[in-house]
Amino acid sequence: MSKSNSIIIVGGGLAGLISAYTLAKNGREVTLIEKKIYPFHRVCGEYVSNEALGFLKRERLIPSDLELPAIENFLFSDTLGNSVSLPLDLGGFGISRYEFDDFLFNRAKEVGVNFLTGTQVFDINFYAKEDHFKIELSDSSIHTSKHVIGAFGKRSKLDKVLNRPFIEKRSPFIGVKYHVKTDESRNTVALHNFEGGYCGINAIEDDKFNICYLGSRDQLRTFGSIEEMEKNVLWKNPFLKKLFTESEFLLEKPEVINEINFEPKKLVENHIIMTGDAAGLITPLCGNGMAMAIQSGKIAAEAILSNQDRSGIEGKYEEEWKKLFQRRLWVGRKTQLLFGANKSSILAGKLIKNFPGIAKMILKNTHGKPF
Numbered sequence: 001m002s003k004s005n006s007i008i009i010v011g012g013g014l015a016g017l018i019s020a021y022t023l024a025k026n027g028r029e030v031t032l033i034e035k036k037i038y039p040f041h042r043v044c045g046e047y048v049s050n051e052a053l054g055f056l057k058r059e060r061l062i063p064s065d066l067e068l069p070a071i072e073n074f075l076f077s078d079t080l081g082n083s084v085s086l087p088l089d090l091g092g093f094g095i096s097r098y099e100f101d102d103f104l105f106n107r108a109k110e111v112g113v114n115f116l117t118g119t120q121v122f123d124i125n126f127y128a129k130e131d132h133f134k135i136e137l138s139d140s141s142i143h144t145s146k147h148v149i150g151a152f153g154k155r156s157k158l159d160k161v162l163n164r165p166f167i168e169k170r171s172p173f174i175g176v177k178y179h180v181k182t183d184e185s186r187n188t189v190a191l192h193n194f195e196g197g198y199c200g201i202n203a204i205e206d207d208k209f210n211i212c213y214l215g216s217r218d219q220l221r222t223f224g225s226i227e228e229m230e231k232n233v234l235w236k237n238p239f240l241k242k243l244f245t246e247s248e249f250l251l252e253k254p255e256v257i258n259e260i261n262f263e264p265k266k267l268v269e270n271h272i273i274m275t276g277d278a279a280g281l282i283t284p285l286c287g288n289g290m291a292m293a294i295q296s297g298k299i300a301a302e303a304i305l306s307n308q309d310r311s312g313i314e315g316k317y318e319e320e321w322k323k324l325f326q327r328r329l330w331v332g333r334k335t336q337l338l339f340g341a342n343k344s345s346i347l348a349g350k351l352i353k354n355f356p357g358i359a360k361m362i363l364k365n366t367h368g369k370p371f
Contacts, residue, residue, distance in 0.1 A: 005031045005114075007304065008135055008145040010121050010158065013042065013097075014290055015276030016151030017104040018297030020113040021061070026305055030113045031145070033137065035120040039102035043175040043257045045288055046210040047071060047189050047202045049092040051368045052291040055298065063103045068093045069203035074363070075190040076352055078345035081238035084353040085188070086360065090367055092189070092288070094204040096179065123161055124148060126271045131310070133271075147313075149300050150269070154277040155259055162270060166263045173197070173260040174220060178211040179204070182247035192243075193345035194234045201243065208250065211243065214260065214340070226254060262333065267321055268314045275300045279321065280329065292325060295371055299324070324368060331365045 007023055009016045012034030020032045048056075056062045072091045077083040109115065120138040126148075127134065135143045152158055159167040184190070186203035193199075199213035215229065223229040235241035265280045267273070274280075276293035303317035338348035352359040 005029060005143055005145040007031070007147045007149070008033065008133070008143060009149045009151055010124070010135075010272075011151035011153060011156075011276075011278065012036075012038070012105065012115070012117070013101065013151055013153055013276055014104070014293040015278075015297035015300070016149065017101065017108055018061075018294050019149050019151065019275060019301045021059070021104065021108045021111060022298055022301035023304065024108065024111040024113045025059075026301075028304070031116060031143070032108070032113055033116045033119055033121055033135075035118070035138075037118045038105045039098050041177070041251070041255050042097040042101070043177045043212060043255045044097045044210075044290065045200050045202070045212050046096050046204050047092050047094055047200070047288050047290065048294075049288050049291040049367060050090045051370050052294045053093070054370050055294070061104060061107060063095075063099060066095065066099060066205040068095050068205055069186045071187055071189050071202055073185070073188040075185075075188050076349060077190070077192045077237060077239045078349040079193045079195055079237055079342045080346065082346065082349050083239065084349055086352065086356055088189075089360070089364065090370075092291075094189075094202045094210065096204045096208070096210065099205055121152075121158060124158065124270070124272065147304055148272045149297075149304075150272045150274045150278045151276050151297065152278050154257065155261065156278070159278075162272070164265065164269060166261050166265055169261065169263070171259040171261040172217050173262075174215050174217050175257045175260050176213050176215060176226060177255040179250040180209050180211055180243075180247035181207060181250065182209050182243060184209055184243070190239070191339070192237050192239045193339055193341075193348075194237050194240060195340075195342055196233060197340045198345075199234060199237075199240055199243075209247075211247075217258065226256065262336075264329075267318045271310060271314070273300050273303070273314065273317055280325075291368065295324060295368065296321060298371075328366050328368065331362065335362055335366065 006029035009032040020030045024030045075085040123136040125134050133145050133148045189202040196216035197214045201211050204210050220229050275296040299320045303313045338344045
């Protein structure tokens with residue numbers, strides 16, 4: 001079975017959904033392929049910087065039936081639990097990916113996006129002579145398309161199929177996420193350090209909070225389970241011990257991802273336009289990955305809508321992506337070196353406390369402008 005499509009988007013996270021919505025709204029034929037079925041949870045910080053708020057409001061891409069917390073402050077603690085806080089210039093809001101992605105999925109369907117959910121992409125090949133892609137799916141069907149947008153996240157089997165260099169390198173990081181009910185400030189996003197990683201917490205909808213941390217694969221191996229690792233490592237920070245022992249955990253089990261890699265990635269691979277985490281994993285110190293994924297999906301769609309030839313589309317996307325994200329990612333990666341270790345996190349806390357101007361400058365340089 002074979003089907004011809006104008007544009008195929010592989011992956012239905014924020015970048016993929018925003019690309020699909022923008023293209024379909026502007027009259028393009030779009031098919032989005034997602035291996036899971038909405039709604040579902042993802043490992044994510046679930047904080048959206050207000051740089052994306054104007055765009056989301058203009059396009060009616062925020063659920064109006066949810067009471068979403070406004071987040072205005074940043075709280076930092078080092079591995080010993082020494083803390084300092086400061087206001088966020090832009091601020092943001094909290095929303096779970098379970099709710100947000102499902103809402104965007106339905107909005108995209110309203111403007112005509114065709115979805116293939118519960119379907120996995122096995123292979124993608126570009127044929128220069130025919131100037132189109134062939135995409136092989138798990139249901140044995142083959143689709144052809146003029147353009148492909150890659151929005152398949154941090155780490156995918158497709159990265160191996162495409163021979164992307166980063167996929168061959170082992171990463172020391174794991175990501176873990178919980179939803180809880182707890183007695184924390186609903187207008188604050190907190191970043192608590194522990195030896196080997198850091199843990200973020202912020203409010204989301206329905207009086208819930210999201211806990212998401214970046215931990216060590218080696219520590220997990222040492223202690224044998226996530227629970228034992230948390231007790232022996234994370235709980236050495238008093239903030240985290242209180243959070244984990246006094247909260248009501250709402251998910252049956254944590255969401256976990258392995259081999260999180262922060263290395264830069266190519267923005268276009270074999271003529272596939274990469275967006276969101278597929279274009280380069282966003283450090284937690286860069287405003288946030290959600291707003292950047294939204295904007296990267298938007299500019300990928302706009303590049304295709306520019307009606308240039310393939311070379312022009314790819315060049316336009318790369319130029320815009322680098323202008324928007326390259327510097328803030330560089331600053332974020334350098335700043336990340338101060339987190340997740342005893343001495344460096346203590347130094348970072350003292351820097352924030354004693355030199356708030358420098359801290360605000362770092363925050364400014366790791367956040368984008370409203371779009």
